[in-house]
Amino acid sequence: MGKLAVLALRVVLVVVLTGTVFVQALMVWALVSGSDPEDGSLPLTPLRVITILGIGTAQVALVCVWRLATMVRRGTVFSHAAFRYVDVIIGAIVAAALVWFAVTALNAPGQRDDPGVTLIMSGIGVAILGVALLVLVLRMLLAQAVARDVEATRMQAELAEVI
Numbered sequence: 001m002g003k004l005a006v007l008a009l010r011v012v013l014v015v016v017l018t019g020t021v022f023v024q025a026l027m028v029w030a031l032v033s034g035s036d037p038e039d040g041s042l043p044l045t046p047l048r049v050i051t052i053l054g055i056g057t058a059q060v061a062l063v064c065v066w067r068l069a070t071m072v073r074r075g076t077v078f079s080h081a082a083f084r085y086v087d088v089i090i091g092a093i094v095a096a097a098l099v100w101f102a103v104t105a106l107n108a109p110g111q112r113d114d115p116g117v118t119l120i121m122s123g124i125g126v127a128i129l130g131v132a133l134l135v136l137v138l139r140m141l142l143a144q145a146v147a148r149d150v151e152a153t154r155m156q157a158e159l160a161e162v163i
Contacts, residue, residue, distance in 0.1 A: 016062060020059055030048060047103065050103055060089075071085075094132050097128040
């Protein structure tokens with residue numbers, strides 16, 4: 001991964017992280033101040049708390065991607081240290097799916113006349129879990145690459161001894 005690509009990724013990560021912190025701060029302010037009264041159509045307080053938690057899961061994943069990008073730039077991504085960040089990303093995605101299922105459950109009573117909305121929202125939750133599975137597969141590929149890198153280093157050392 002080139003320096004330009006890492007720089008572009010970091011710019012995107014900073015913009016997204018800044019935006020999520022701003023939105024999260026606004027949600028906390030709305031929660032604490034109670035600035036817009038609930039009319040009873042939606043349970044706004046639980047939705048705000050869930051939104052704050054959901055944004056938090058995205059922020060955790062963004063920070064881990066930043067750390068992985070740093071490892072890529074340094075050429076150390078094919079090491080056991082990278083697994084920690086990938087595992088945290090998988091956990092954050094699963095947590096985001098659980099948060100989404102909570103939103104679906106809160107929204108479901110209002111959708112009794114149109115249960116298709118709840119089914120679609122549940123499908124989105126399953127798709128989020130699918131992203132976690134995709135990252136898990138990528139983790140397995142990273143494990144294979146690390147194992148090959150360790151083996152190549154060992155073989156190189158043996159060859160150096162022979163020569």
